[in-house]
Amino acid sequence: NAGVTQTPKFRILKIGQSMTLQCTQDMNHNYMYWYRQDPGMGLKLIYYSVGAGITDKGEVPNGYNVSRTTTEDFPLRLELAAPSQTSVYFCASSRYLIGDTIYFGEGSWLTVV
Amino acid sequence: DQQVKQNSPSLSVQEGRISILNCDYTNSMFDYFLWYKKYPAEGPTFLISISSIKDKNEDGRFTVFLNKSAKHLSLHIVPSQPGDSAVYFCAASEANNAGNMLTFGGGTRLMVKP
Numbered sequence: 001n002a003g004v005t006q007t008p009k010f011r012i013l014k015i016g017q018s019m020t021l022q023c024t025q026d027m028n029h030n031y032m033y034w035y036r037q038d039p040g041m042g043l044k045l046i047y048y049s050v051g052a053g054i055t056d057k058g059e060v061p062n063g064y065n066v067s068r069t070t071t072e073d074f075p076l077r078l079e080l081a082a083p084s085q086t087s088v089y090f091c092a093s094s095r096y097l098i099g100d101t102i103y104f105g106e107g108s109w110l111t112v113v
Numbered sequence: 114d115q116q117v118k119q120n121s122p123s124l125s126v127q128e129g130r131i132s133i134l135n136c137d138y139t140n141s142m143f144d145y146f147l148w149y150k151k152y153p154a155e156g157p158t159f160l161i162s163i164s165s166i167k168d169k170n171e172d173g174r175f176t177v178f179l180n181k182s183a184k185h186l187s188l189h190i191v192p193s194q195p196g197d198s199a200v201y202f203c204a205a206s207e208a209n210n211a212g213n214m215l216t217f218g219g220g221t222r223l224m225v226k227p
Contacts, residue, residue, distance in 0.1 A: 004156070040122065042115075042202060042217025043157070090156050100147065104156025 002026045004105035006091050012111045013081040021076040021108050023091030031094045032074040033058075033102075034066065036087040043090065049074055081112045116140045117205050119218035126225050132190040134221050136203030139184065143205040147215070148177060148188050151200045160201070161188070193225045 007022045025032065030051050035043040035058075045058030049068040063085055065077040074093075078085060091105040118137045126132045136146075144165035149157035163170040163177045163186070170177050176189045190197055203218040 040219050042117065042204075042219050043215075044217075045215070092156070100159050100162050102159060104158070106154065106156050 004091055004093055004103050006089070006105035006108050008108060009106070010109045012113060013078070015081060015083065015112060017081050018077070018079050019081070019110075021078070021089055021091070021110075023074045023076065023105060024072050025074075025091075025093040025103070026072065027093060027095065027103065028071060029093035029095050029103075030071070031097065032068065033092045033094075034064070034074070034076045035090045035092065035104075036060065037090065037107075038087050046076065046089075078110075083112050086110060086112045115219070116143075117203055117216045117218040119201075119203055119221045121221050122219070123222040123224070126193045126223065128195055128225055128227050129192045132188075132193045132197065132223055132225065134188040134190075134201050134203075134223065136186045136188075136218050137184060138186075138205050138216075140205070140207075140216070141184070142207045143216075145206050146177070146179060146186050147204045147206075148175075149202045149204060149217075151202065151220070157202055190223075193223075195225050195227050198223055198225050 004025045033048040034046040037043045044060045047066040049055045055066050089108045092102050094102045116139050147162040148160040150160045151157040161172050161175050161177050163179050168179050179186045200220045200222050202220045204215045206214045
């Protein structure tokens with residue numbers, strides 16, 4: 001049962017570097033999301049996608065980009081990493097537009113130094 | 114401005130007793146509420162939800178209560194078990210929307226002592 005798979009689990013970046021967080025799901029879900037969670041804070045939506053070829057900004061999109069070329073994959077790109085992007089990143093997917101059906105990945109811990 | 118707040122960052126309870134986790138919200142347009150549970154090094158998992166047309170929803174040991182006039186909801190776990198030790202997130206949305214419309218609280222860490 002793979003579900004939602006994120007890579008890498010841990011990464012240390014230097015300020016100004018770029019990287020891509022990979023996310024793939026094997027449940028044929030239309031909807032995919034990227035969240036970040038800062039210490040003591042709730043999850044905040046970065047970007048989401050309602051299907052292949054369609055993406056939209058969430059609450060905190062600045063400094064990130066996404067693409068959705070296939071149903072399965074939803075990579076998150078960090079351009080010019082900044083210390084403020086130190087966070088835990090969660091990818092998620094859902095079959096329907098209802099919150100009860102969201103499946104989250106295990107998270108990716110990113111530190112920018 | 115946090116629209117969903119969990120004012121207790123942590124809670125410690127004895128095994129077998131009741132755990133009560135609280136959540137307050139400010140946006141009167143919220144009408145669907147969810148609780149997620151998160152273990153260390155794992156993603157959150159959906160636990161239980163409630164629509165604003167109800168004031169209570171029960172699923173086994175878990176019950177969620179909603180007080181719309183007070184803009185307050187709570188999650189009751191009875192009896193608490195050591196395996197319930199996790200971080201619990203409250204989330205809210207306008208209608209039962211998916212992740213693109215959820216507003217999360219900061220979480221409460223529950224520790225159930227054997």
